[in-house]
Amino acid sequence: MTSTLTHTEENYLKAIYKANERTKKAVNTNTIASYMNTSAASVTDMMKKLAQKDLIIYEKYKGAKLSPEGSKTATSVIRKHRLWETFLVQKLGFSWEEVHEIAEELEHIKSDELIARLDKFLGYPKYDPHGDPIPNAEGKFTLREQILVAQLKKGAKGILVGVQNHETSFLAHLNHCNISLGSLIFIKDRSKFDRSVHVIVDDHEETLLTEMVSKNLLVRPL
Amino acid sequence: MTSTLTHTEENYLKAIYKANERTKKAVNTNTIASYMNTSAASVTDMMKKLAQKDLIIYEKYKGAKLSPEGSKTATSVIRKHRLWETFLVQKLGFSWEEVHEIAEELEHIKSDELIARLDKFLGYPKYDPHGDPIPNAEGKFTLREQILVAQLKKGAKGILVGVQNHETSFLAHLNHCNISLGSLIFIKDRSKFDRSVHVIVDDHEETLLTEMVSKNLLVRPL
DNA sequence: ATATATTTTTAGATTAATCTAAATATTATA
DNA sequence: TATAATATTTAGATTAATCTAAAAATATAT
Ligand SMILES: [Mn+2]
Ligand SMILES: [Mn+2]
Ligand SMILES: [Mn+2]
Ligand SMILES: [Mn+2]
Numbered sequence: 001m002t003s004t005l006t007h008t009e010e011n012y013l014k015a016i017y018k019a020n021e022r023t024k025k026a027v028n029t030n031t032i033a034s035y036m037n038t039s040a041a042s043v044t045d046m047m048k049k050l051a052q053k054d055l056i057i058y059e060k061y062k063g064a065k066l067s068p069e070g071s072k073t074a075t076s077v078i079r080k081h082r083l084w085e086t087f088l089v090q091k092l093g094f095s096w097e098e099v100h101e102i103a104e105e106l107e108h109i110k111s112d113e114l115i116a117r118l119d120k121f122l123g124y125p126k127y128d129p130h131g132d133p134i135p136n137a138e139g140k141f142t143l144r145e146q147i148l149v150a151q152l153k154k155g156a157k158g159i160l161v162g163v164q165n166h167e168t169s170f171l172a173h174l175n176h177c178n179i180s181l182g183s184l185i186f187i188k189d190r191s192k193f194d195r196s197v198h199v200i201v202d203d204h205e206e207t208l209l210t211e212m213v214s215k216n217l218l219v220r221p222l
Numbered sequence: 223m224t225s226t227l228t229h230t231e232e233n234y235l236k237a238i239y240k241a242n243e244r245t246k247k248a249v250n251t252n253t254i255a256s257y258m259n260t261s262a263a264s265v266t267d268m269m270k271k272l273a274q275k276d277l278i279i280y281e282k283y284k285g286a287k288l289s290p291e292g293s294k295t296a297t298s299v300i301r302k303h304r305l306w307e308t309f310l311v312q313k314l315g316f317s318w319e320e321v322h323e324i325a326e327e328l329e330h331i332k333s334d335e336l337i338a339r340l341d342k343f344l345g346y347p348k349y350d351p352h353g354d355p356i357p358n359a360e361g362k363f364t365l366r367e368q369i370l371v372a373q374l375k376k377g378a379k380g381i382l383v384g385v386q387n388h389e390t391s392f393l394a395h396l397n398h399c400n401i402s403l404g405s406l407i408f409i410k411d412r413s414k415f416d417r418s419v420h421v422i423v424d425d426h427e428e429t430l431l432t433e434m435v436s437k438n439l440l441v442r443p444l
Numbered sequence: 445a446t447a448t449a450t451t452t453t454t455a456g457a458t459t460a461a462t463c464t465a466a467a468t469a470t471t472a473t474a
Numbered sequence: 475t476a477t478a479a480t481a482t483t484t485a486g487a488t489t490a491a492t493c494t495a496a497a498a499a500t501a502t503a504t
Contacts, residue, residue, distance in 0.1 A: 029482055042462055044483055092339040102333050109327045117314040251452055264492055266453055
């Protein structure tokens with residue numbers, strides 16, 4: 001039944017899952033190509049293969065969506081990715097901007113027993129170091145109330161619970177601003193000109209966030 | 223310089239390293255084929271490729287040996303394998319017969335920083351769960367006095383420090399006999415007929431070990 | 445030393461993942 | 475609705491790792 005997939009196949013499924021998270025509609029070839037950093041032609045080839053294996057539903061020129069089986073696999077890979085990131089930060093002392101690349105490799109290690117034990121070792125964490133929810137063994141995960149800093153009104157406050165962008169450079173920028181998960185963000189002012197946001201972090205640090213930054217910060221509003 | 227190798231290339235280097243450990247001479251094609259569970263023809267192809275990359279010294283019909291660079295890589299993969307096995311047993315609670323397969327995958331994760339931190343997390347272990355020495359970051363490892371149970375005289379004693387065979391079935395057999403690393407082995411008697419050995423384990427458990435078993439147990443003689 | 449057996453290499457295919465360029469389909473625009 | 479622009483697929487190659495079968499080299503045994 002669950003035949004063993006290549007790393008590449010798993011990565012394609014993950015890409016479709018992520019692309020589909022927001023849109024809900026079938027994901028088009030170019031979108032997948034950009035997620036996977038590859039050519040549209042390669043994507044088409046892979047779509048045929050994954051459809052053949054019943055991991056996706058694919059119609060020529062119409063895009064792809066995950067089948068139940070494909071969805072299960074994608075969720076499992078994401079679970080592994082996030083558990084490993086948690087391990088790297090909590091047990092090995094890495095910081096949050098260093099772990100994504102390594103987890104991209106670790107997420108493909110096959111043993112289910114390994115993941116079950118890792119989960120237990122970490123104390124069944126609900127969120128990873130970037131605030132992303134960790135699916136449980138059944139693929140379900142805990143969502144929470146969240147809103148972009150870009151959408152907070154002047155004078156409002158929120159606790160940072162997640163980031164949309166996981167690039168090392170972005171996270172390093174947040175470190176530089178003394179912003180981390182759990183930080184209290186207060187919107188002191190918003191510029192109408194360039195939509196940058198003047199914030200106060202944890203009641204003392206004043207910082208100007210560009211629109212790009214504010215659109216990648218998720219807070220639980222207070 | 224240290225270009226990134228495929229899992230397969232790393233596995234070939236490891237196979238050559240292991241085959242060479244005892245013999246010291248160039249390793250022949252069929253030996254590598256049997257280590258790698260592949261055909262002689264495939265091995266020849268790979269030998270050309272590895273020689274091209276200066277990871278081995280290879281002469282047609284004469285066999286292969288590792289170059290300094292190849293040796294460094296092989297040692298590094300072995301270091302990773304043994305550190306991961308140690309992690310799996312000491313931190314995740316796996317038993318020694320369950321970890322080899324998983325470590326075969328984990329040993330190819332690339333980050334040097336990861337391994338440095340894992341080593342530290344584990345307290346810089348010198349030996350893995352099978353008693354095999356763990357090379358340090360420079361590739362050096364600590365050897366120790368050891369002899370096969372098959373070579374112990376009647377009436378002699380030794381402490382189990384290693385096993386030559388890592389197969390799950392072999393290790394499970396030892397579990398069944400209540401033999402583990404650190405066990406005290408006393409040679410009560412040896413059969414001249416089939417070279418089986420009658421031993422007493424930890425001063426109480428009496429067991430008969432076949433020659434095959436006694437040739438795979440390494441002890442520090444007392 | 446000659447024949448036989450074994451080992452190793454070469455030749456020719458195959459499968460997975462990728463590419464570029466050309467062809468085709470879809471969508472947007474005038 | 476034609477036409478142009480964009481998106482997608484197909485065609486034809488390439489590289490890595492593998493295979494089987496045949497050829498060539500080496501080792502063993504009369
Ligand atoms: Mn990540
Ligand atoms: Mn993450
Ligand atoms: Mn092992
Ligand atoms: Mn081991």
